[in-house]
Amino acid sequence: MGQILDADRINRIIELVSTSTLPMLDALVKVTIPLTLISFACGLVIAIITAIARLSNFKILKFIFGAYVWIFRGTPMLVQLFIIFFGLPAVGVTLDTWSAAIIAFSLNVGAYASESVRASILSVPKGQWEAATSLGMSHAQILHRIIAPQAVRISLPPLSNTFIGLVKDTSLAASITMVDMFMVAQRIAARTFEPLVLYVLAALIYLVVCTLLTFLQAKLEKYTSRYV
Helix, strand or coil, rough: CCCHHHHHHHHHHHHHHHHHHHHHHHHHHHHHHHHHHHHHHHHHHHHHHHHHHHHCCCCHHHHHHHHHHHHHHCHHHHHHHHHHHHHHHHCCCCCHHHHHHHHHHHHHHHHHHHHHHHHHHHHCCCCHHHHHHCCCHHHHHHHHHHHHHHHHHHHHHCCCCCHHHHHHHHHHHHHCCCCCHHHHHHHHHHHHHCCHHHHHHHHHHHHHHHHHHHHHHHHHHHHHHHHH
């Protein structure tokens, strides 16, 4: 009898995994990945602007962007997400789930990534700035031809880690009713009363995606190493 029950249990798990994988992968492709790419792209733009502003000689810019980094690095992303989605309607600003998630993730990524960008720029020896200036190159030319290639190589590992972390952090969007991969797993778990199976399956999918991204990171680092 125990063997029959064990066989039935195994068959149920196999059937559950086979029927749940496709809907979860569908949500991964249609929601999780686009949300990650859009948020990271916006966050990277914010990070570059923030890094340049904090390296400038304008004290007001350094203060404003420094305060932004301080706030978003010092508060949990989930709290930021809740403030934007649930809190802003109290002051007349109502956002849909996509907009709220993109804004929250972009601002959070921008704050963390700006430190990586700023550190990579500062790591380039000042002598290179001085040498390029003596050759008559403009500030923009120095950044584009001398500093940027080296800064990209230096900032790639931490930025890649930020991107991989964002892939996992997008699961927080389920808390504001966004139907991402994790929300699909939650719904199936609630319907089938099999939370362990569904959450382990979700974890495995995240693991596969992050492993592939780690592999791509290594390839990118090797490609950009020619700048060193």
